[in-house]
Amino acid sequence: MKAQDLKKNNELESPFAFPNEDSAPSEGDLWFLPAPIEEGADTLPPGPRAEQPLAQNSAAWAQAEAGQAAHLARVAGRFGALDDRLQRGPNGWRHRLALMEVAELSWYVGPRISPDRLALWLALRLSAAQDTPQTLARMGWAVRRLTAGAGPLEDLATFLDRRDPEDAVTAGETFAGRAQAWRKAMAAGADLHPITQACMGFHLWRLAGLGPKGDSVEAAVTAVRIAASEGRGALFTPLMLGGADALRATGAPPVRLTRWLDSMEQAVLSAMRHLEELEAWEMRAEQTLKRTSGRTPPALRDVFVEWPLVSAPMAQTLTGSSRAAVQRNLNRMEAVGLIREVTGQGRFRMWTARV
Incomplete structure (x- = not known):
């Protein structure tokens, strides 16, 4: 065979050779090639979305409350039973539940103060080597706010014990300005149930700039006080006794409210069981020590x-x-x-x- 014939056969047998233009594949068949870049196309990743104004969040939370009406009614009923029991019980019950709640909260925010170390600090101002006075002081503040004092909606600055420095001039940079924006948002949701309002206030806390990122002590304490604003015997609604899932700042308002109600329901049930056991122990101790x-x-x-x-x-x-x-x-x-x-x-x- 001649060299010229071999060359022709090789060209015809090659998978990448096209003997004529009619047999060449169209651009639609070349699926493995990238699409042409359009002029002016935005190929950058999406940036952070702008947050809604605080006052506009109440409508979304009202819609979330309507979707969880049955669950909310059940949680409110359980808290009503706890409130009645605390109203008829001694003051020591409230203090004990506050210690348990703050101890659980400390595990979520990081310091992890056990009830015995917290009790020693509150009673005798004694601390362990691994505990800093600042951490114990913050947890002690939480216990005091859960056992006495006016609520946060009356005077937030007094409740948090925070004041603006003298060199703060701009309203947006002052605590008073940020607190006013948060109170305005809470006033927009005044028609919501206190439990829903507490959940909304907790998640609006960071948006209002009232606390540093990752520090939820003040926001959580404020929220559980708001949830019990209509109570007579309970100054706060237990939340952390049911787990820290309620404090996760992810998802839309319906998802956040569902987690909030689930944790609060479990916390109230845990508190009720603990008080029943404590009441039985108190009666047994009275009979034994009489x-x-x-x-x-x-x-x-x-x-x-x-x-x-x-x-x-x-x-x-x-x-x-x-x-x-x-x-x-x-x-x-x-x-x-x-x-x-x-x-x-x-x-x-x-x-x-x-x-």
Whole structure:
């Protein structure tokens, strides 16, 4: 075969050779090639969306509330039962629930203060080596705001104990200006249920610039106080006892409200179960200690109702009794099974009620 014939055969057998223009593929068949770039096309990734004005968020939250009407009514009913129980119970119940709520909140925001360390700080101003005074002071502020004082909607600056510096001139840069914008947004949602209004206020907190990113202590404390604004016995609505899922700032208002209601319902149920067990323990302690003389046994019983964990110095300070009387009654209560020691140490021991 001639060299010229071989050359022709190779050209015809090549998969990339087209003997004539009619057999050449069209541009539509070349699917693997990139599409031509249009002139003036925006190929940049999308940037951050502009946030809606705070006052315009109330309509979206009203629509979310309408979609969760049945769930909201169930949660409100459960909180009403808790509010009635707290109204008829001793003040120590509110303080105990506040300590538990703040301890759970601390696990979400980062410091992770256990109830015993928080109790030592509040009662004796004692702190562990790993605890900073600033962190304990913030958690102590949260406990105080959940147990006493006016609500945040009356005077937000007093509730947060925050003031503007003297060199702050621009209204947008001052705390008073940001707080006014937040209160205006909350006033736009005044027709919402307090639980829905609390959820809205929590998620508008960062948009109003009232707190740094990642710090939700003030926002969470403010929200649970707003949720219980119509309560008579409860100053706040438990939330963190049901998990930290409610504080996730993702999703549309209906999704956020659903998570809020789920966590609040679980928290209220947990608080109710805890109070039932605590009330049964209190009755058992009263029957067991009625034959003992002195004022220390009933005072110690009230201390264990109010505080989840108690040390001997704490009991001495809170009851006003002598160290010997406190230690003697602690040993007696432990012997009859009313309390138990939780540290397992010979020194710096802590006791809790055996509920």
